Amino acid sequence: MDARGAVIVGAGECGARAAFALREEGYAGPTTLIGEETHLPYERPPLSKEGMASDASGLKLIADAAHFADAGIRLLLGSKVIAIDRAAKTVSFRSGSTIPYEMMLLATGARPRRLPLAEASGHCLYLRTQDEANAIASRFRQGAHVVIVGGGFIGLELAAAASRHGCTVSLLEAAPRLLARAVPPEIAEVIGNVHRSNGVDIRLGVSIAGFQDMDRGVEVHLAEGAPLRADFCIIGIGAVPNTELAQEAGLAVDNGIRVDGTLRTDDPYIFAAGDCCSFPLSIYGGRRVRLETWRNAQEQGTLAAKNMAGGNIEHAAVPWFWSDQYDRTLQIAGLPDEGTQTVRRDLADGAFLLFHLAGDGRLVAASGIGIGNAIARDIRLAEMLVARRAVPAAGSLASAAVKLKTLLAA
Amino acid sequence: MSEWVEACAADDVEEEDVIRFDHAGRTFAIYRSPDDEYFATDGLCTHEKVHLADGLVMDDIIECPKHNGRFNYKTGAAKGAPVCVNLRTYPVKLEAGMVMIQLD
Numbered sequence A: 001m002d003a004r005g006a007v008i009v010g011a012g013e014c015g016a017r018a019a020f021a022l023r024e025e026g027y028a029g030p031t032t033l034i035g036e037e038t039h040l041p042y043e044r045p046p047l048s049k050e051g052m053a054s055d056a057s058g059l060k061l062i063a064d065a066a067h068f069a070d071a072g073i074r075l076l077l078g079s080k081v082i083a084i085d086r087a088a089k090t091v092s093f094r095s096g097s098t099i100p101y102e103m104m105l106l107a108t109g110a111r112p113r114r115l116p117l118a119e120a121s122g123h124c125l126y127l128r129t130q131d132e133a134n135a136i137a138s139r140f141r142q143g144a145h146v147v148i149v150g151g152g153f154i155g156l157e158l159a160a161a162a163s164r165h166g167c168t169v170s171l172l173e174a175a176p177r178l179l180a181r182a183v184p185p186e187i188a189e190v191i192g193n194v195h196r197s198n199g200v201d202i203r204l205g206v207s208i209a210g211f212q213d214m215d216r217g218v219e220v221h222l223a224e225g226a227p228l229r230a231d232f233c234i235i236g237i238g239a240v241p242n243t244e245l246a247q248e249a250g251l252a253v254d255n256g257i258r259v260d261g262t263l264r265t266d267d268p269y270i271f272a273a274g275d276c277c278s279f280p281l282s283i284y285g286g287r288r289v290r291l292e293t294w295r296n297a298q299e300q301g302t303l304a305a306k307n308m309a310g311g312n313i314e315h316a317a318v319p320w321f322w323s324d325q326y327d328r329t330l331q332i333a334g335l336p337d338e339g340t341q342t343v344r345r346d347l348a349d350g351a352f353l354l355f356h357l358a359g360d361g362r363l364v365a366a367s368g369i370g371i372g373n374a375i376a377r378d379i380r381l382a383e384m385l386v387a388r389r390a391v392p393a394a395g396s397l398a399s400a401a402v403k404l405k406t407l408l409a410a
Numbered sequence B: 001m002s003e004w005v006e007a008c009a010a011d012d013v014e015e016e017d018v019i020r021f022d023h024a025g026r027t028f029a030i031y032r033s034p035d036d037e038y039f040a041t042d043g044l045c046t047h048e049k050v051h052l053a054d055g056l057v058m059d060d061i062i063e064c065p066k067h068n069g070r071f072n073y074k075t076g077a078a079k080g081a082p083v084c085v086n087l088r089t090y091p092v093k094l095e096a097g098m099v100m101i102q103l104d
């Protein structure tokens, strides 16, 4: 049997970063990174961005095979862990083989939420992996009609990509507005307008009655009004965390694998991080959240590695997210729903920032949208203010003449 | 053949800040450090081709506006995920109130 070492289940953003971070922390034991996908670990965000179909083979790798080899990280790709034996401290595969661990990280990520009504259709696609992105990109062509179900980030980014590839796009959202879960209405409105001006037919408050496959393509039946004909549909109605492995091993699951501030599960030898875990967010007094963001996957992978290597460090980062649609970039630092009032700052060329303040005046989040990276620097500075629990004057936040850097120095 | 090129006036860049400089089809970033020294690097992030001049300068670090990748702008060193390829740096001198950078 192999020597006991660190085993990381899930070779995505979080798992791959954790593997390298273990080495950076000086962990010298055997380190095995296990991934169900056959590709080397790659970045997911480009999969839904506009460039997606221009270069389907252009997988953006987190690191190449030589980097993993140089760091002494054993990669087991195309291998799914099917069970954890916590008493024996091993993980097992369908083949019956097992790997022993001293410490384990669960970085199993999330998968698209399925739409039961669409299960019978052969023309409804989902997006999480490179292979799924290729399947979608190969159907993008001039004049194709695409129906996208879901007005969240994946649906909207794909709507932008599809329309840039000359497809006719309809986007159906059940809620009365886009991005209802995580984005302030002012910003969602800007995004909706950009899509409409690019010819995307956005329909809000729509409920779907069913999907019917035709000789070519599919018909989407709505609760009200005429059915929509499409060459294919993309379903983007959110993601569910991959918690089954943890649950079957008896670990607590609470909208994600439940961990404490150091990312430990209730088993001291097992950690969880990234999209699959729910954790207490210290900047909001321990509010339990599960994040589905790229930077969080990196930060938590790194933090878990530090703690696996003997540390005892609490998570303290501010959530951060971006999305690109057409020539716009949106960024959000913190969770805007923590705020009770909003202060707006207008910048050049239609860009703007929203500062979200708690009842006591504390800055708890900031969001913004603009062309290119117009808002990036200010969002980053706002993030630092949030991390410091700053209470900036609303007047200073509203005025573009006041540099945020000066508030930070205050 | 190396040549010195005039990039900008010294006061075009604020302290602890960066501006973009385009020359002969290439793009550069010109920095002024908190201790009032000038530096120059390639203008685009090595992760995706994003203009670093939209990013934030903190001490001797430039942080990319797109995904917060960090570089030491004095040495060009990439400071960890998501950036792993270093930035190229260029020699800089001040002459008659102008920032000059040396290109190859």
Ligand SMILES: Cc1cc2nc3c(=O)[nH]c(=O)nc-3n(C[C@H](O)[C@H](O)[C@H](O)COP(=O)(O)OP(=O)(O)OC[C@H]3O[C@@H](n4cnc5c(N)ncnc54)[C@H](O)[C@@H]3O)c2cc1C
Pocket (backbone or CB within 6 Å): A009, A010, A011, A012, A013, A014, A015, A034, A035, A036, A037, A043, A044, A045, A046, A047, A048, A079, A080, A081, A082, A107, A108, A109, A110, A127, A128, A129, A154, A242, A245, A273, A274, A275, A276, A291, A292, A293, A294, A295, A297, A320, A321, A322, A323, A324
């Ligand atoms: C299309 C798309 C676009 C995105 N765009 C953005 C964006 O613009 N901005 C942003 O901030 N975030 C974005 N994200 C979110 C970001 O990519 C995720 O937050 C990040 O990938 C999470 O990393 P992770 O390692 O936790 O999970 P994942 O990247 O999902 O990796 C988990 C891996 O574990 C594997 N796995 C699961 N179970 C097992 C098992 N039992 N055995 C072996 N392997 C297993 C999976 O196959 C998967 O490869 C996007 C996500 C997607 C899908």
Ligand code: FES
Pocket (backbone or CB within 6 Å): B045, B046, B047, B048, B049, B050, B064, B065, B066, B067, B068, B069, B070, B082, B083
């Ligand atoms: S483009 Fe600079 S960090 Fe990604």
